[in-house]
Amino acid sequence: MHEVKKVLIVGGGIGGLCAAIALRREGVQVDLVELKSEWTVYGVGIIQQSNVVREMARLGVLDTYLKAGYAFEDVCIYNLQGNQLARIPGQRLAGPDYPANMGVSRLALHQVLSESAMDLGAHIRLGTTVERLEQDAAGVDIEFTDGSKGRYDLVVGADGIYSKIRQMLFGDQYTPRFTGQAVWRYNFPRHPSIDHLASYQGVDGNAGLVPLGENLMYMFSTSHEPDNPWMDPNKLAELMRDRIKNIGGLVGELRDQITDNSQVVYKPMEVLFVNEPWFHGRVILIGDAAHATTPHLGQGAGMAIEDAIVLSDEVRGADSIEIKLGRFMQRRFDRCKYIAEQSVLAGEKEMAHDHAFDRVGMVKEMLKLTAQPI
Template identity: 75%
Template sequence: MNAVNASAVKKVLIVGGGIGGLCAAIALRRKGIAVDLIELKAEWTVYGVGIIQQSNVVREMAKLGVLDGYLDAAYAFEDVAIYGPGGQLLARIPGQRLAGPEYPANVGISRLALHNVLCNTALELGAKVRLGLSVETLTEQADSVSALFTDGSSGDYDLVVGADGLYSKVRSLVFGDKYTPRFTGQAVWRYNFPRAPQIDHLANFQSAEGNAGLVPLAGDLMYLFLTSHEPDNPWMDTATLAEQMRVRLQGFTGLIGELREQITDSAQVVYKPMEVVFVNEPWYRGRVLLIGDAAHATTPHLGQGAGMAIEDAVVLSEELTAGGDIAQQLQRFMARRFERCKYISESSVLAGDKEMAHDREFDRIGLVKQMLARTAEPI
């Protein structure tokens, strides 16, 4: 057996069954690597309304071989437009078809529809999934990691991937309390509506008080999002969420103003304080690696949070099958991921900081254009 095969990663534990973990499971299984995936939730539900997949993400989903599986359930669109608070057009940025001419530049999709496709694909490819489970301890051996699970069972793996989100248990096992999530001062609100005919693109509306947008998710569905300044991270009474969201949309007129008055069902409002964390050093120790929000959770201002997790998954599968020992593989992974994710994290937080400061000089349109150009580059 040659040295490359001797060091090959053959079996991986993925902790976390969200978008990043599922995409990692799919990517690794397509490369022939055995995958055990554990998810803390006993019921594999998904949180949130919908998700924007911009051109770089569409490219990676095509690489994963899952894009065709959910395009029928999604809304394909080309452009991103930025408007003033009353709907006056400020800029329209054409999309790039990075996945090839046969695929759209961008996709909007409900989180549930995406989850179902990713979950079914991972299972069809042979990933072994266990729910209601996390890791208790991880013990590094000479050439493996021994994982003790919360149900008392255990297993040995060539690599453990922590894809367990903002409050990652794997991150705490690796780095202790060195990296803890930070509240940014803002929150995001989301609410579903029947799709308005003119919303055939991502429509972003800017005001001095916050940033709102409309995202098409299907032929008959779109969602409205709003960012707001919540300085003390207040507790929100769930019974008043609709009213609270309407209050925070008072600065908008036009279509957003019309929709504001239709926000009446607090149970349908998805409210989420923005918290961020960035591991500002290599995201691995030995044979344990963090990906996605566990390593680089950011704000939704540039719509790239889940996209960065998906890119992590694809790049990891490529590097684990490109020769060398595991240390070299993980070093190459970091070389391709660190600066790119740091740029997205810092730029997203910057956009939010400028919103809270009511900085009218901030060139948000320029930042969006720069981000689209950067993410279009090969990874």
């Protein structure tokens, strides 16, 4: 028999927590370790598109999740003067009674997922990660950084773009690459008109406004930052205002309200894609550990969530672990590679100031693909 009864998840981010929830619902014993001693959450908010809403229903957390954020239907594309170019209707993939899309703060999402994982019986340890691992045909022996040990049927590396588990599997073969861009984010009270995802696009800049709650929204903007310069934390508000100086409409009205340096979240964009099976033996990578991408299509977290659910599907039954993980790769590789490549392409077109780039067409194509079952 090749049943998977006990799993170690390394990393307590979105992908790791969703894997814990999905595996516990399959009756699998789950240990999750997170390197951070305090479970802090980086970032402002996150866009969760229709495929993610569908998968939250499959995880069994949809109602709690919907209460934590702001549900909306459509995506609107505007030019830099604030004139609407296109409205892309949302798809209610979770069913007619549920919304198409969600905006949610990262902290609120983390609370929903972590509380759900613990309520379902996942055993979570903070301030600990894997020191070393050895595997044989029947399992994986783990020594943790706190000196404790364990043996597992499967180890899931969900420890992000700088994954220690990936380094254990592949050495230095895969390392993050700076794309030449960075993303800026800032919170505001929600404007009444922002009941949808508003994306402002043009060759001289870009920005987006995303509702997160009845009284909260956030702005994001991507910018070309050659050579990945250090940004003075005491000037972040000024620098963000400068990056969106060519944008009018509501973004232009909000620009002067970006004044608190400590509330500007600045992050250089780094990408990585493991272009071969994401597992060796009984150790597999999911999420950013395997396919970290840019936020241009809003699907980075979505792909990690889908990974978690597909993994829980495929560990069922008595097939060998190689067959199970091979089926996982068949369902995930091409879909994740498409998102990764298209997201990077969108950034390259922005940096090139490509007037012919069809951003609306790219978004529609992505939505069509992600609407397909996983």
